[in-house]
Amino acid sequence: MYVAVKGGERAIDNAHAWLAEERRGDQDVAELSIAQIREQLSLAVNRVMAEGSLYDPDLAALAIKQARGDLIEAIFLIRAYRTTLPRFGSSKPVETGAMRCERRISATFKDLPGGQVLGPTFDYTHRLLDFKLAAEGVAPEVPERPAAEGPVPHVAEFLNREGLIETAPAEDTPPPDLTRAPLEFPAERALRLQALTRADEGFSLGLAYSTQRGYARNHAFVGELRIGQVDVAMEVPELGFAIDIGEITLTECETVNQFKGSRTEPPQFTRGYGLVFGQSERKSISMALVDRALRWEELGEDNVGAPAQDTEFVLAHGDNIQATGFLEHIKLPHYVDFQSELELVRKLRREAGAAPMQEAAE
Amino acid sequence: MPDAAHIDRRGWLSLLAKAPDAEFLPLFDALGTLPDFDWLRAPEVGSVMVQGRMGATGAPFNLGEMTVTRCSLQLPGGQVGHGYVQGRSKPAAKAVALVDALMQTDAAARLRADILAPLMAGAAGRAETRARKAAATKVEFFTMARGED
Structure with a gap:
């Protein structure tokens, strides 16, 4: 059975335009730069590089911005980009x-x-919200000591x-x-x-x-x-x-x-x-x-x-x-698959419903 | 690591590959007029698969890729320069290849002083600062006197 498979282009374009606007958020609020994400959300950037399997902090920061902070979506973007790169070779094992x-x-x-x-660890912090960060976040002076060679x-x-x-x-x-x-x-x-x-x-x-x-x-x-x-x-x-x-x-x-x-x-x-x-x-x-x-x-x-x-x-x-990829694909159109399931359930119900009536008649 | 006056080709290419663009490119631009050259391989962005070793010392495994940009060029005098840099900067790869080629000419002494020495100092300074911050977070254990003795 064939069903209509075209249509929806306008709806898709408009959805993407709205997505871009929502991504930007309130325009009275300053826009995030890639450098800001790379420097100030560095652990998110690290996760995207690790699971995207591509070490490039700027690209990971861009992916996070494009994905509105959805890290799995950002990882997806990095994995897709990765496949476009020619492979120059393998490194020696890192020491x-x-x-x-x-x-x-x-x-x-x-x-x-x-x-x-x-x-620079979160260990031994009290996990209490630091409201000072909600105001101006000025980094403190970091103590230094002579380092061993x-x-x-x-x-x-x-x-x-x-x-x-x-x-x-x-x-x-x-x-x-x-x-x-x-x-x-x-x-x-x-x-x-x-x-x-x-x-x-x-x-x-x-x-x-x-x-x-x-x-x-x-x-x-x-x-x-x-x-x-x-x-x-x-x-x-x-x-x-x-x-x-x-x-x-x-x-x-x-x-x-x-x-x-x-x-x-x-x-x-x-x-x-x-x-x-x-x-x-x-x-x-x-x-x-x-x-x-x-x-x-x-x-x-x-x-x-x-x-x-x-x-x-x-x-x-x-x-x-x-x-x-496999999980989210089930939200995409499955009209034909479902149509056949629907037909099947209707048929089974007809048969199940018909049988007792037949018995009663006998 | 030897100093900038003695660093060999492996050393300067390794230094240049890791140099931050913001540090290297202004130094490179300050060199002024540069010679003509022919591309042997135009700048291209690609990846390198980074390997680790299981248990730090055992057999290798694939850890993931990193972005790398490379190119090769030749000066009219025949010197061939290769540029490899971490990341996706084609201008940086081209600049590295030019420095590499010019290091094989009588411009070498000037490049050692004007490019390699400041980059080495910058890299050493950054590493030293982070090492000093780390050292300040080293735990000094002390034991409380316990009355049993």
Whole structure:
């Protein structure tokens, strides 16, 4: 059956014009600039870069403005833009051991080389609304102290020395790339980490929380959380050597998890890993917990049937663009589909209604 | 890192790729008249897939992409310059490629003094300020005297 599929252009154009006006809001209020969003809503910008899977603060700020602050819509815009870019190549793996740390804390060791550096954190704030910000927001003078030179060692290295924690030996197998090949299961850890680092923050948080509440509990401690800048280096063929092509801010979380040992491994601590674009602390901790839960099979643990242990469940539902695309498409016209459902229900009701009357007549 | 008088090609290209436009382009513009050149590759915006390592030290995985702009050009004297910059600025990529090419000419000493030295100082200053602010948030633990001893 064919039905009218044209029409609505004028309504759509007018809706978009109104959208643009609503986006701008009250014209007596000053318009937001991209720089203002980038500088003053930086954690929103970070989230859009992480889940949009493209590090470019100006583009993320533009996407947030265009999306009226709807971050998933902004992530959608970034993902769409990303597909238009030619890929120049892959970087060398970033060295987070050489990170210029702005924040570096450990929940497992009080006194550790490099110390506990709080950085610009919401922790220990009272979560009371600060009405001073509603007036003029003048930044306070920030105290400074002489800084130690040199890189800050990873906490896992201390446990490594005693052989108490699993090691992560370096190797250079080229990783799979889910932007180039469809996700296939079972997914190896490199693919899982790529999917997790761009997964929805809320979904990741919920799953990580479920492991803490007992659905595949893995007793995570935050061995280390660090935020700071790393250089991104790439081999440039026309030069014949590697150069830095940029500097990015990353958040890295390593969890230290209890492990009773298995047939092949002695009792030791195991690790979960989170690494996310920008200052993205909640996401990074969530990623590490979910990464650890998904490793049950390689560590010889029991599958207790928890959602966070189910690779296919986690990876197939963690991407908010795939999810929102499928979810929101059901609001678009389904007139023909529904017409057939309507016909079917009417037919079934006719048959159901006809039968008792027939029985009564007999 | 060596100083601006001794930085090698890898060093200056890395420095220029990360330099903020607002710092680099005014210094570049102040150079005055620039030589003619031929494009070997006109400026193009693209992406680079950034890799991380699982557990910080293990096998690599794909973390996500970043925007990069690149170009290549040649001076009448034959020197080839390559420009790579983070972000989407074609003027910056072109300026980097010109500096890279001119660093292979007798203009090198002047470029080291007028471009590389101030950019190195700017980068070091920014890193130092953030490191000093971080250092001020380092926790100094102290233990309360407890009467048991």
